[in-house]
Amino acid sequence: MKSSIQARYDLSKPNVQLLGALFAVSAASIGFEIMLTRYFAIASWSEYGYWVISIVMVGLALPFAYLNARSGGVSMKVFVGIMLGVSFVLLNNVFRHLGLLGNWTPWIVAATPGALYLALSLAAFGWLVRFR
Numbered sequence: 001m002k003s004s005i006q007a008r009y010d011l012s013k014p015n016v017q018l019l020g021a022l023f024a025v026s027a028a029s030i031g032f033e034i035m036l037t038r039y040f041a042i043a044s045w046s047e048y049g050y051w052v053i054s055i056v057m058v059g060l061a062l063p064f065a066y067l068n069a070r071s072g073g074v075s076m077k078v079f080v081g082i083m084l085g086v087s088f089v090l091l092n093n094v095f096r097h098l099g100l101l102g103n104w105t106p107w108i109v110a111a112t113p114g115a116l117y118l119a120l121s122l123a124a125f126g127w128l129v130r131f132r
Contacts, residue, residue, distance in 0.1 A: 038100055045110035046096065052114045053088075059121035060084055063128045088117050 064081050092113040099109030 035100070038103065038106070041106040042096055042099055042109050045106045046092075049110045049114055052111070052118075053092075056088070056114050056118045056121060057085065059118055059125070060088075062121065063124040066125075066128055066132070084117075088113060091116070 061081065064077050067077060095109050095113050098104070099106065
């Protein structure tokens with residue numbers, strides 16, 4: 001006599017739907033593991049880049065330090081400096097997410113925002129030294 005499970009499902013034949021679902025779950029879990037690996041690789045390279053970020057922030061502050069405070073507009077200079085720092089943090093987070101989605105090289109994802117803002121700070125400082 002057959003049990004209720006054997007009556008419902010014929011266990012002597014392979015169940016194609018069950019195998020398809022099992023394949024989909026395994027493919028999804030492998031994809032999730034790959035995504036986690038990319039996330040932690042980007043996070044680890046970002047940890048290595050924190051000393052570069054410190055240098056970039058000092059470089060961004062240099063043009064504001066050489067401006068004459070007596071000429072007025074100090075609050076505007078402070079506001080622009082704060083907005084540059086906030087935009088750096090925003091760009092850094094956007095690059096992390098884009099690098100994760102786009103399968104970019106982790107060290108490039110971690111280094112690009114710092115390199116962009118370092119170039120911006122050097123250009124601002126060069127302009128300040130040359131024209132002021």
